[in-house]
Amino acid sequence: MQFSEATTAPVKRVQIARYACAVGDFNPIHIDEEFAKAAGMPSVIAHGPLTAALVIDQLVAQASAEALRGADVRFRAPVFPGDTLTVVPTEDGFEARKADGSVAATVTLTEAGA
Amino acid sequence: MKLEAEGSTVYRGEEVVDTHRLNGLAWALGSASAEETAHLVPFFGPTMAGETHFVDVLGLDLSRALLGGITYEWVRPFRDGEIVETRVVIDKVFDKGSNRFGVVVAEFTDGDGALIQRQSSTFIERGAA
Numbered sequence: 001m002q003f004s005e006a007t008t009a010p011v012k013r014v015q016i017a018r019y020a021c022a023v024g025d026f027n028p029i030h031i032d033e034e035f036a037k038a039a040g041m042p043s044v045i046a047h048g049p050l051t052a053a054l055v056i057d058q059l060v061a062q063a064s065a066e067a068l069r070g071a072d073v074r075f076r077a078p079v080f081p082g083d084t085l086t087v088v089p090t091e092d093g094f095e096a097r098k099a100d101g102s103v104a105a106t107v108t109l110t111e112a113g114a
Numbered sequence: 115m116k117l118e119a120e121g122s123t124v125y126r127g128e129e130v131v132d133t134h135r136l137n138g139l140a141w142a143l144g145s146a147s148a149e150e151t152a153h154l155v156p157f158f159g160p161t162m163a164g165e166t167h168f169v170d171v172l173g174l175d176l177s178r179a180l181l182g183g184i185t186y187e188w189v190r191p192f193r194d195g196e197i198v199e200t201r202v203v204i205d206k207v208f209d210k211g212s213n214r215f216g217v218v219v220a221e222f223t224d225g226d227g228a229l230i231q232r233q234s235s236t237f238i239e240r241g242a243a
Contacts (some may be wrong), residue, residue, distance in 0.1 A: 009144065018142035022135060025161040027176060048181035049158045053143060053148050053151060056186075061147035065154050065191040074183040 001051055001067065001111060003094070006058040007086040011046050019050040046079040055096045055107055058087040063111070070110035076103045115171035115216045115239050117207050124202040124218065125163035129155060131192045157231045159202045159220020160214070172204060172216055178240045187232040196204035198222045198230060205234070209243035219235050 020026050025047055028035035036044045046054075052073040059068065077098070079085065085096040085104060093108040128213040135156055160168045169176060199222070201225070206217040220233040 015142055015144060018138065022138035022142050023156075023158045023161060025158055025165050029176065047158075048153065048202045049143065049184060052184055052186075053155045054140070056154060057143050057145050057147055057151040060151045061145065062155070065150045065188075068154065068188055070185070070187045072183070075181060078180075084175055 002038060003062050003087075003089050004006070005086060005088050007084055008054050008058060011054070011081055011083050011085075012042065013081045016046050016050065016081070018042060019047055019053075023047075023049065024047075027032065041078060041080075043080050046081075046083075048073075048075050051075065051079045051085070051096070051105055052107075054085055054086055055094070055105060056066065058085075059080050059094070061108075067112050068109065069112050072108040074106045076105055079104050085093065115175075115179075115207055115214045115237070115242060117209075117214075118179075119172050119204045119216070120207040122171055122204045124160065124168055124204060126201050127162075127199075129162070129198050129200050129222075131194060131196050131198060133194055136192075136194065138167050142217070150191075153193075154186070154188060154231075156192055157200070157220070157222065157233075158235075159200075160218045160235055160237075162200055162202050162220065168218075171237070172218070174216070175239055175242065178242060179222060180240070182206065182236040184236070184240045185234040187230065189229050192222075192230060196224065199227075212241050212243050214239040214242035 139152040
């Protein structure tokens with residue numbers, strides 16, 4: 001299947017909090033601003049699996065959940081509130097790029113029948 | 115992370131893929147396709163028994179830890195209301211350079227023992243080696 005470039009909505013703090021509740025991951029670096037700053041981050045960061053889910057969601061929107069058999073997601077940079085992720089097809093798979101062009105994650109996808 | 119944690123079982127038990135969980139995840143994703151995507155990624159294996167339990171078993175220093183990657187193998191999406199057997203183990207703990215790595219594998223199977231999904235999550239603890 002040919003995938004096209006697609007961009008997420010800006011990540012919101014409330015979205016990170018909702019994800020924490022949905023999967024039960026309350027690591028303070030995702031929900032506690034002071035903890036995140038003490039750990040050297042400018043603010044809380046999105047959960048890695050949330051970043052992965054947001055990227056995968058852009059692919060599901062173009063194919064379907066049934067059409068996907070695997071995804072290998074490597075995190076390259078933290079995702080902060082306000083970041084958008086543009087999922088760009090590359091020679092090796094996909095890159096999830098922030099608005100400044102930096103790569104937040106790379107993804108290798110396995111499709112059904114591959 | 116503790117090297118001796120390798121081989122430890124983090125969690126083993128049954129889970130219901132309940133509508134509340136799926137809706138909560140779809141709400142967090144907030145897109146037109148979120149409901150469908152939620153059926154692929156409703157669980158994060160390492161925190162199945164609670165984030166605190168996982169941190170204790172692996173001996174993770176949260177102030178130095180990050181998630182390096184996650185690999186999903188999907189046989190099929192989860193189905194609303196189904197009961198799945200879950201097994202989460204610490205597959206590997208090893209040092210590379212100055213960092214320590216931990217690989218956590220979660221398997222989700224149906225009532226007949228057939229695999230639904232396998233996740234492999236790689237944690238990195240900076241400067242821990």
